[in-house]
Every structure is written in C-alpha cells, then in structure tokens.
Amino acid sequence: MSLLRLSAVVLLVFLLARGAQADDRVELDKAVQQLSATGWKNAQQIWEWAEPGYQETKSSALLADWLESSGFRVQRGVAGIPTAFTAEYGSGTPVIALLGEFDALPGLSQSSAPFREPVEGQQCGQGCGHHLFGVASAMAAIALSQQMHAGKLQGTIRYYGCPAEEGGSGKVFLVRQGLFKDVAVALHWHPGSVNTAGDRSSLARIAVRFRFHGVSAHASAAPEQGRSALDAVEVTNFAANLMREHMPEQARMHYVITVGGDAPNVVPSEAEVYYYIRHPSSEVVRQLYQRLVKCAEAGALATETRLEVVNEGGILELLPNAPLAEHLNKRLEKMLDLKIAPQELELAQRLQATLSQPQPLASVGEISHLGTELNTGSTDVGDVSWVVPTAGFTVACWVPGTPGHSWQAVACGKTDLARQGMILAAKVLANTVEDLMTSPDLIAAARQDFQRRTGNRAYAPLTEPDQKPPLDYRKRRASSP
Known part of the structure; x- marks a missing residue:
C-alpha cells in the first residue's frame, strides 16, 4: 500500500472515530435531557422536604431508590451514617466519583415568592441549592450508566450520597472510612449566582x-x-x-x-x-x-x-487541581446555554430588587473567570480533595447577585433557571466523566498535579481520632447537669 493511501486510511479511521465520539456525546446529552423531567420532580420534592444535616431520611432514600431502580448497586448507611450511601455501576478502572448533597439549612424557611415569606411549620430551607446538587449528579451518573450498558464506556461510576455538608462534615467520615481509596478522580458542582470553574481553594x-x-x-x-x-x-x-x-x-x-x-x-x-x-x-x-x-x-x-x-x-481546605479545573472550565464554557425565561423575568426583577449587590440578569449566560482566587466559604469536599484528585464548578441557578444561605437563594430553588442550571450541571459532569474514562492522559495529569500539591503531607483530618459523626448536631441543646 502506498504511503498516500495509508495516510488516507488513517485519516478516515480518525474521522470515523471522531464522528462516533460526537454521536456518543449527542446520545449522552440526550440521555441527560430525557432524565430531566424526573430529575426536576425529585429536586422540587427535596426542596419541599428541606431536611437538615443527618436528618435527610426522605431525601437520601429518594436518591438511593432512584439510582437503585436504574441498575446501580447501592450501599446504604455507610460510614455509620444512616443517610449516607454509595451507588455504583460498571466494573474495573477507572473509578470516577460523583458527589451529591441534599441537606438544607436551619432558619431559612421560605416559599418560592419574591419576598420574605417563611413556610408555616417549616424551619429549614434549601439556601445552598443542595436539592439541585444531589439530583444533577444522579442524572449524570444514570446517563453514563446507559452508555456503559451499551458498551460505549469502560470503568466504574460511583455516586456518593453525602449528607450534612452544612456544618456536619459528612464527607470527612466517608473519607476516614476509606470509601475513596480506589477512586481515580472525584467531581462535584454547586449551585450559585455565577458560572465558574477555577483552580481555587477554600477555608x-x-x-x-x-x-x-x-x-x-x-x-x-x-x-x-x-x-x-x-x-x-x-x-x-x-x-x-x-x-x-x-x-x-x-x-x-x-x-x-x-x-x-x-x-x-x-x-x-x-x-x-x-x-x-x-x-x-x-x-x-x-x-x-x-x-x-x-x-x-x-x-x-x-x-x-x-x-x-x-x-x-x-x-480541610480544598486542594485544587489545575488540569481538572481547566478541563471543566472548557466543558462549562462550551455547553453554557442559560437564560432567564421570559415568563420569569418579572420574578427575577423583583428578587433582584431585594439584593444589596444585584448583578445584570444577562450574566447567567456568561462565565466568571475566578482563576486561583480563594473561595472564602468552606466545604467538606476539602477532605476528599486530599485523598483523590478533585475538581468542581458552579452553575448559575439563582438570580445574579443572590448570596448563598439567604431566603432569596431558597426562593430561587424552584425557578426555571434552577431547572436549567441543574440540567447543565448534569451534562457537564457526564461529559467530563466520559472524557476521563476515554483519556488516561487526563487522569495521569490530574494525579501528577495532586502529588505535586500534597508533597509529603499525609491526610490529617481536623476531627478527633475517635470522633463519630455528630448525627444530632441539628437537634442539640445544652443538656441537664
């Protein structure tokens, strides 16, 4: 065969492979979209339950049941936490972790109205958007499992049902139990009022x-x-x-x-x-x-x-990972398609009028490049990041300028923007996992960056050596002498 003909064959194979990969991407995004109706129903249900840390009995069960009915192998009550679970699909390497949260915050009872209106008989509210967080990660996991079932992806996808992120340090106990020891990469996301993906740490x-x-x-x-x-x-x-x-x-x-x-x-x-x-x-x-x-x-x-x-x-503080952050940023930038629906424009404007630092409504369709700027919040994802290469991103699900842990964030939790953001997050997660499962070089680069940042420092949690999960931390009052 002549060199010219050989080159043509190689080019044809390359183009066919790229075409097949593009088709797989379309199928993956389509799978996420097909799950969106069920996902949105589940997210609204978790928003309404608004269960605080370690008491998310119904929310945890809803997500675990959904994954189990989708063919995942589910382990409930892991690490001695009744509302923590893992759900796994596939076998072998690489093992890619998707984190999912679902706890609400006390003192933030709020309806979906654009004014302060606590819900009678309810004390908590989804002021950090965790009703979207856990659901979007589950949507991505289920969509990926369908690709794996069709033989288009090899490896293991593992969903972590993570309770009590808000002050309960839930993931710390999962890490201490060794539940991440075989994971190649862990991914997470978070609702917010901007779209970001950067090489950032936290407190x-x-x-x-x-x-x-x-x-x-x-x-x-x-x-x-x-x-x-x-x-x-x-x-x-x-x-x-x-x-x-x-x-x-x-x-x-x-x-x-x-x-x-x-x-x-x-x-x-x-x-x-x-x-x-x-x-x-x-x-x-x-x-x-x-x-x-x-x-x-x-x-x-x-x-x-x-x-x-x-x-x-x-x-612990979040340990960034540059290769993963850069890759997520490209994925988010490429797939970003958010906009405030015309029928919710008045609602958004009324909410915007209650904010101390409102931002342009059109910014929901833009990327905010924060780079290495420090995140002044805290997250128990930090502990995960010290044992496995980890990265995440933020999707605008609230009216721009809305602070987290506010009644406005709770009110935004049932808007169409929240629904759009949840679907976008699921697509970014699913596509990134596919990238990781088909690109060993990306995992290797993430591992190299992880090793460079950790150096000789071993994982040393801030919990006491024999400390157990504070399962009643949202119920505690000073005890009698």
Whole structure:
C-alpha cells in the first residue's frame, strides 16, 4: 500500500472515530435531557422536604431508590451514617466519583415568592441549592450508566450520597472510612449566582459548641446563690472578640448563642454558644481553635460554671487541581446555554430588587473567570480533595447577585433557571466523566498535579481520632447537669 493511501486510511479511521465520539456525546446529552423531567420532580420534592444535616431520611432514600431502580448497586448507611450511601455501576478502572448533597439549612424557611415569606411549620430551607446538587449528579451518573450498558464506556461510576455538608462534615467520615481509596478522580458542582470553574481553594474550618453548666436561682430574691451559664457565654464571646484583633488576616470566626435561658427572673443554669473558626490553612485553624477553647475556659473560670467542650469536627481546605479545573472550565464554557425565561423575568426583577449587590440578569449566560482566587466559604469536599484528585464548578441557578444561605437563594430553588442550571450541571459532569474514562492522559495529569500539591503531607483530618459523626448536631441543646 502506498504511503498516500495509508495516510488516507488513517485519516478516515480518525474521522470515523471522531464522528462516533460526537454521536456518543449527542446520545449522552440526550440521555441527560430525557432524565430531566424526573430529575426536576425529585429536586422540587427535596426542596419541599428541606431536611437538615443527618436528618435527610426522605431525601437520601429518594436518591438511593432512584439510582437503585436504574441498575446501580447501592450501599446504604455507610460510614455509620444512616443517610449516607454509595451507588455504583460498571466494573474495573477507572473509578470516577460523583458527589451529591441534599441537606438544607436551619432558619431559612421560605416559599418560592419574591419576598420574605417563611413556610408555616417549616424551619429549614434549601439556601445552598443542595436539592439541585444531589439530583444533577444522579442524572449524570444514570446517563453514563446507559452508555456503559451499551458498551460505549469502560470503568466504574460511583455516586456518593453525602449528607450534612452544612456544618456536619459528612464527607470527612466517608473519607476516614476509606470509601475513596480506589477512586481515580472525584467531581462535584454547586449551585450559585455565577458560572465558574477555577483552580481555587477554600477555608478550613472547625465547628465547636461550648456548653456551660451553672446553678439556677431566683434572679431577684437570691441572685448570690446563682451561677449564670449565660454569663459564661458572654465572657467567652467577649474574650473571643478581643482575640479577633490578634488573628491572621484571612481568619474568620462567627458564633450563635443556641441556648441562653428561658426567663429573666431565673439565673440560667444551662447555656450554649456554637462557634465556627476558619482559615485557608488547616494548621492555622488547629492553632486558633486551641486559643478559642482558652476563651471558653476563661468564661467558666470567671463565672464558676462547668465547661463542656463539644467538638463537632472540622474540614480541610480544598486542594485544587489545575488540569481538572481547566478541563471543566472548557466543558462549562462550551455547553453554557442559560437564560432567564421570559415568563420569569418579572420574578427575577423583583428578587433582584431585594439584593444589596444585584448583578445584570444577562450574566447567567456568561462565565466568571475566578482563576486561583480563594473561595472564602468552606466545604467538606476539602477532605476528599486530599485523598483523590478533585475538581468542581458552579452553575448559575439563582438570580445574579443572590448570596448563598439567604431566603432569596431558597426562593430561587424552584425557578426555571434552577431547572436549567441543574440540567447543565448534569451534562457537564457526564461529559467530563466520559472524557476521563476515554483519556488516561487526563487522569495521569490530574494525579501528577495532586502529588505535586500534597508533597509529603499525609491526610490529617481536623476531627478527633475517635470522633463519630455528630448525627444530632441539628437537634442539640445544652443538656441537664
């Protein structure tokens, strides 16, 4: 065969392969689209249930049942967490992980109205869009399983049902259980008010409750016989606020008083304050945490009360991965097709009018290139990223300018923009997993970057060595002495 004819044959094979791959992409996107009606129904249901961390019984079961009915091998109650599960399809390598969350936030009960309107009888709301997060990842996983069933992809897709991201450190316990030890790459996404994919880190965080036990007495007739647990909380908070002046520049510390007494004429015998402390470095967080504990010890000493420290664990800073982030950014940029539907324009404008920093509505169709800018939030995905190459992206599902953890974010959760964003996220995830399963070089590059960033540093969680998942952290009140 002549060199010319051989070249023509090679070119033909290449073009046929590219054509087949393009057809597979079309089929994959079509599969996601076909799942969208069921996905949107499930997302709205999880939005309405609005179950807080470790109490997402119905939400977890809905997703696990959906995946199981789609042919996935499901393991429920993993890592000692009733609402955590894994769902797996396929066999062999590579093993690609898709993360899915579904917990709601307390204090954010809200209807889908463009004004503040709590839902009667409901305390929580999907203020971080996790009702979309878990569903979109499941849609991507199911669409990929169909390609695998048809023999077009080889490997294993594993969905992780991840409860209690909001303060409960759910993924930390999955990592500690070794559930990611055979994973090649882990992918995640998140709803937001912008579209982003970048090589970004986040803040490490420790959560802790300081419970004080004092002595009750009549606040007017016998105040000298009382020892106020609330006074201990106030001393702790005063000391902690003085400590702020002497913390590193990027540190963050915030608290809420969760128990403070019931009647002004009774010296409170029980009180509790709940703290988060954060910094871009987990090592700095460890140091700041010890200083914060001393503030609470000072509160107990000054008020002659007994201190109980309830460490609810912590999460590491997110370890970025440049090759994965760059690839996700290209996928998101290529597939971005979001726009606010005409029938929801008035709703969007009314919500926009309630925002302190509104952005142009047209920006839902644009990419915000954040690069390596630090994400000042925290996520338990950080712990996953220290044991396996990990990357994620954000899709605009809220009116531009909407802050997370707000009633406006909850209100946006049932809009058509949220539905569009969920579908886009599922398509980006599915196509990226296909890229990984058919491109060993991309996985190798991600692994190389992971090894470069971790160096000789071993995974060292911020939880205590024998700490168990705080399954009741959304229910806790100071206990009786």
